Amino acid sequence: MRTPRLGSVAGATALCLLAATACSGGGGGDGDDRMHVWMYQDTLVVVQEGAVERFNAESETEAVIDEVPGDNYEERLRTAMGSSERPDVFFNWGGGSIEPYVEQDMLQPLDDMLADNPEFADSFIPSILEAGQVSGVQYGIPLRGTQPVILFYNETVFEEAGVEPPETWDDILGLVDTLQEEGVTPFALAGADPWTEQMWLQYLVDRIGGPEVFARIVEGDSEGWRDPAVLEAAQMVQELVDDGAFGDSYASVSYTEGAASALLSEGRAAMHLMGSWEYSTILDQDEEFARENLGYVEFPPIEGGEGDPDNVVGNPTNFFSVTAETDHMDAALEFLTYTSEEEYVADMVENGEVPTTTNAEEAVADSPSPDFATFQYEMVRDAPHFQLSWDQALPPEVATPMVTEIESLFNGQSTPEQFVDALAAL
Amino acid sequence: MTGRSSSQETGDTMTGNPAAEDPGAGNRPPRGPRPGGPRDGSAARAAAPRTGRPGPLWAVPGLLYFAFFAALPMVLVAYLSLTSWGGLGTPRFIGMENWSRLVADPLMRQAVWLSLMLTALSWIVQTPISLLLGVWAAGRQRSRAVLSAVFFLPLLLSSAAIALIWKALLDPNFGPLAWLGPRLGLGSVDVLGGTNSAFLMIVFVSAWQFIPLHMLLYQGGARQIPPSLYQAAEIDGAGRLLAFWHITLPQLRHTITTSSVLMVVGSLTYFDTVLIMTGGGPGTSTTIVPFLMYRAGFESWELGYASTVAFTLVLVATVVSLLMVRFTGFGKMRSTREGM
Structure with missing residues (x-):
């Protein structure tokens, strides 16, 4: 010393x-x-x-x-x-x-x-x-x-497409196809702010493997990323991306500048997975829409998953x-x-x-x-269980590279397997 | 084109020069004895003891300033690069750990490659354009003043403003590109969302921002070239292209060096546009070395490792600029007017 x-x-x-x-x-x-x-x-x-x-x-x-x-x-x-x-x-x-x-x-x-x-x-x-x-x-x-993370949706878009808000994961996959046929991006996603992408993984990992998976990681065991639930969640993300669930130009969309919220309120996107503050953001952008046509549901359960479907993520x-x-x-x-x-x-x-x-x-x-x-x-x-946002739960020297890996996964720059390997190496 | 008037009022009358093609030939400073010429030099030397030559003491304020604001921080950063420190408490000395991590870090390797690419591409794009614009702007054309003012505009904006403007222009959903893309049959255009396109946009925006500065340097340089050289070339029957190649370019070689050093060091330390426009993304596609330093220091709070990256940057930038000065002969202080 x-x-x-x-x-x-x-x-x-x-x-x-x-x-x-x-x-x-x-x-x-x-x-x-x-x-x-x-x-x-x-x-x-x-x-x-x-x-x-x-x-x-x-x-x-x-x-x-x-x-x-x-x-x-x-x-x-x-x-x-x-x-x-x-x-x-x-x-x-x-x-x-x-x-x-x-x-x-x-x-x-x-x-x-x-x-x-x-x-x-x-x-x-x-x-x-x-x-x-x-x-x-x-x-x-x-x-x-x-500030829980909630699945917001545009009721007008859903009515026009004649569909109901999702109650299961299969509903989500079905909606991804139906809504694209209607010419609407199924989910708004602010890819330039990767913490918004993180919300998807947080819910998927919790629904598939329960809160224990991330609890192990928070304790400092980076091998916890090799839990099959993480890989499965990453594969589901890849499937969504490949199916066009987020459209094809989300990588540079920013949340803090209001672009993703505007996509939802303008009806160019049908759903948006976001923290509860989204309500006041949209209230600010388009009050009439927020009061009349902004719908919200909990993130759906995943069949066969170990996590309690009532679990919540967010802040x-x-x-x-x-x-x-x-x-x-x-x-x-x-x-x-x-x-x-x-x-x-x-x-x-x-x-x-x-x-x-x-x-x-x-x-x-x-x-x-x-x-x-x-x-x-x-x-x-x-x-x-209320899971604190991963990037807030982990110390910054781990959270920063983790968020970058999540971004790469959503951009198709890495495969689910590479994603898991990269995180386990942190 | 030389972009430079080769005519001069006295020249026209003396030689009946047909190159009176430039009606706007303006006033030239009257010719007088050139300062620094051999005869004046000896006179100055004789007068030297009376006016008092600068002693080493004169350098003290500058040295102190340099010591406090450049040397001391660099020493501290060098020390911090040997520690593990999160900004709280006492830095913990860990020897060369950060340095071995730096060498093995794939992100650092990528960042170095991206920084080198950015530097090379910036030089390749900016130098020819600003050289030609600068030489052109040194001339006496009628449109020159107006267009120069227009070209000069980006220099008046702050980097942050420029980055925000371009970010808004390139917005894939709400920017002009979102309107234009489908009409050109391109579908959606997410320029800042693509690995290569985002990087090329950084090159483009930095060029847009800095070409005016270098244009200004070249304009000044080109105005310094003695008109007699062009007159002589004209007598010998050289056209504009030849005159540009054999007079303008060689005469501008010190300006080229100055501008290149500025460009290279500027590109190596380029940061604000990346932070605002892409945040180093998508993924890590635009994470150049200075951004990596910021990320390590102020997002991961690994100030020891960030100092290692910073110190590497200092070393590389110093070595590169020294090499450039050496290999371009800039350091020899040879005048471009030798023999005149």
């Missing part, structure tokens, strides 16, 4: 040089004694702002929200965590997204806090709260609505974590309990989110789109 002092100096300096954001300050723990809460910047932050207001009215410590622009939230966070500018409480995705910090003992375990507040602990849907654990230790408290929710070295530990832990309060839940519902608290059932009836909110809530509540 070299002199650690030189190392950390070299490291800090190099990071400053590498990342322009590193040394630009931007709100952090030192310099003032307010408690800094980092939030991913979007329209939903109003919910957390409400919580901070209520918190500040009661607490001696003053909390303040630092909104970080979404595009490079993770880069900014990572850089800040490596410096003295780290936040006290921060927004994250749980799983692999916080694992590096856990390894460095940078996060506060929350098990004791939950044990001391059993009422608070019981206020969340268990499968969701569990997703805030790393290796069995609780590090995250749910702060947002749930269970987002989490708040507390940094271990914060000067405001008590205040931070106190702040976390505000996330299950009635006002907080009501604010979430009002902004179109589906809360992950057990008492949210009546609340979702007040949602601006109650049918969709109820569908989503029940789907998540009844799911025996």
Whole structure:
């Protein structure tokens, strides 16, 4: 081991040089004694702002929200965590997204806090709260609505083609043929953002082999990719691609720029497998379509598969974590309990989110789109397992090449066998 | 074509030159004693002690700047390349592990190949076009000013804007290509979704972006060529093509070197367009070395390995530019005006 002092100096300096954001300050723990809460910047932050207001009215410590622009939230966070500018409480995705910090003992375990507040602990849907654990230790408290992956479809297109939404895998294969004859692309797919392709594999692997297959991989056993379920899922993807299920120009379609959603709402594609946020994306693009003709079903079961057909994949929710070295530990832990309060839940519902608290059932009836909110809530509540998105569950040095391999599989640049070999070698 | 007026007002009257084909012959700077000529040189040397020659001390600000902003970071990157570091905590020293991984990494091999291809193709595409445009723009044609301004436009846009514009133009579903493709009987055209087509688009967009800069270099270079050379060539009966080949090209050789070094180093470190237009994809088809470095550093958070890639890039770019300067004779500082 070299002199650690030189190392950390070299490291800090190099990071400053590498990342322009590193040394630009931007709100952090030192310099003032307010408690800094980092939030991913979007329209939903109003919910957390409400919580901070209520918190500040009661607490001696003053909390303040630092909104970080979404595009490079993770880069900014990572850089800040490596410096003295780290936040006290921060927004994250749980799983692999916080694992590096856990390894460095940078996060506060929350098990004791939950044990001391059993009422608070019981206020969340268990499968969701569990997703805030790393290796069995609780590090995250749910702060947002749930985001399961749902199969959206265009009801108008289905009516014109005289078909019904799929209930089995055979239905899907049948629809791929029928819809193409009608001149419609069966599935919109944003191939330039390979995490959208990942959703297909997540569901297929879970339906075929159950959650155990990926659980083994998350534990760091890359041989887990050689599970027959992965190969079978990859072969099914290849079959879909070859059958033209995604059309022939999806490789450069982007999700974040709204292209894939527009294909669905314009009726050029019939279905779109996407996270529940697709609803608000389309609401934004074409409100009338979203309210009248946007259909949604759960991903169909696969005959002979071992996974429970009620299992769900996606992002269970987002989490708040507390940094271990914060000067405001008590205040931070106190702040976390505000996330299950009635006002907080009501604010979430009002902004179109589906809360992950057990008492949210009546609340979702007040949602601006109650049918969709109820569908989503029940789907998540009844799911025996909620699989966190693979690229969030795995540490980044594995997730990055994995996502590239998924992209290559969907582009036909690699065969299912090559796909499995490449992943097992990660 | 030489693209260059060989006529000059004094020349026309003196020789009755038939090449008054260019009515727009403009004003030339008056001929005076050439600075740096032998006679002036000796005078300057005599005056030197009084004006004070630059001492080594004069280089200190520049050296300090270089040390802090170039040398020090490079040393740190060299050190980081021997560590495993995720941006948190202390880098862990792991010796040559990153380097052996680099050598064995198929992605790195592909990235090196793609970077070399990008460099070679960029040079092949950009040099002839910007040379011809530049020489043409140095002339006195009437359309020149307007067209030069038009050609110059891409240089005013930022790389990010250019990449976004082209990405939108090439959108397979909502761009103009989506409309044009079926009408040309091509079906759907997903240019950025194809392995080779995406790479060629990167070459094309970088050419579109940088040709104006190199055109400007060549324009400046061509304007520097003394008109007397062309007059002499004309007396000897050389046509435009011959004059271009035997006067313009050799006279531009330093400009060619400058422009080529810029192109080569620029292509080796090309990054932003790839990030925005293709994100290194489809798959890894456009993952050139700088993008691989970004991916390793800021997506995989393997800053040690990313530093290894970065340091390789520094080494390669330095060696390539040194070789180019050496083999083109640029370093010898031989004037193109020798014997004049």
